[in-house]
Amino acid sequence: MYTLAEENYIKTIFHLQQTINGAVSTNAIADSMDTKASSATDMVQKLADKKVLSYVKYKGAQLTEKGKKIATKIVRKHRLWEVFLVDKLGFHWDEVHEIAEQLEHIHSTELIKRLDSFLGNPTFDPHGDPIPDELGNFIKTEKKLLSQLNKSQFGVCVGVKESSPEYLQYLDKKNISIGTKINVLGKEFFDGSMVIEVGRDQFFVSKKIADNLYVQTA
């Protein structure tokens, strides 16, 4: 069994590995966890002893298969609980992260098994992120960022890259959620900003907005 702190480090390293390829630096870990690099170094060394990750001084850390398995289990729990919070308790998608952050650390295999089937074995969470199965396999989806579309193309929103309450609330204000169709009416190559159409509304979005929305184009 792993402590709360250990689980949080494992999860963070897992997520960083998705973005950055190769080993993740202790600084990156510390930044993303709002802690100090020295603390990250300590923990990474401890987790290396436990064979959860491999660590080369000054080079960074990389989860082992064992570590990935642990991380995947946590991610699965987090996302299943998010589905529960939204589908069953009626929370809004921008309110569930904090709570799921706590619930993901509840230890009970049977609980997750039952929760999963209670929820109808969902494959995506309320933000469009895939829920790994019991074996840790993620569904691979063909998704692009909205910012990768060009003028006259369209896509259906399938998820968000950033899921901060601020961003999610912005999307709500614009009536964008999973399943929403988005037409690209114009694109400014200078700054990457776009004019898009959502339902009957047409409005301007900055590159930063478009960079954090996943769409399916097929």
Next chain:
Amino acid sequence: MYTLAEENYIKTIFHLQQTINGAVSTNAIADSMDTKASSATDMVQKLADKKVLSYVKYKGAQLTEKGKKIATKIVRKHRLWEVFLVDKLGFHWDEVHEIAEQLEHIHSTELIKRLDSFLGNPTFDPHGDPIPDELGNFIKTEKKLLSQLNKSQFGVCVGVKESSPEYLQYLDKKNISIGTKINVLGKEFFDGSMVIEVGRDQFFVSKKIADNLYVQTA
């Protein structure tokens, strides 16, 4: 906000106060938490500083109103989660304690509010224990121990005093659960043992068994 350890101490002291009247000793706390008396003393002193309880050296601890409020909130969460686990996920009443022990420490007022209404605002948990409302009020019930009944009397099972898996599994084996009618066919005054009737079955129960089952007689 209180740490996990603090919450567990507060909860334990709350439960001990229900049984023992007056202040609870650090030894009683330590015993019931599987820790050492010196640890209990340390924590009790810290909680006294925080005005969660009053503590007189060598005399024991007593929760303040503030402390009772915290404890009640934890008990409410524990029991609501137990209802969720049994009613929604199909767990058996002897399997839920451990998991609820973890879930009771999730912090979110909104979550509990929503969970409560999702469950239909239950007033009793799967073991027959009352669920305090948001203000911390418990429903008062007229319940006796099975061992307090005499020959030819009957009662309806409304709860258990002990809720160890072993005891609950025994009750299951005998088809006794909340709502089960129990007739006392005979009672041995020497050792307090009884012969009871449950459905079409008649069998012997020791005083220890009868001492841990609550029944309603009205």
Next chain:
DNA sequence: TATAATTTTTAGTCTAAGCTAAAAATTAGT
């Protein structure tokens, strides 16, 4: 009521996990 037995507290360690400041290694700039 003095002494023995028990309970409770204190004092001093230990571990997990964090931090600061200094040292060491790596990367960048000239």
Next chain:
DNA sequence: ACTAATTTTTAGCTTAGACTAAAAATTATA
């Protein structure tokens, strides 16, 4: 290629919580 700047690690401290062993207080017993 050699400093300078940056990143990363190490060393040493801090706090929460638990433990052991010793001291102090309380309760029981003769």
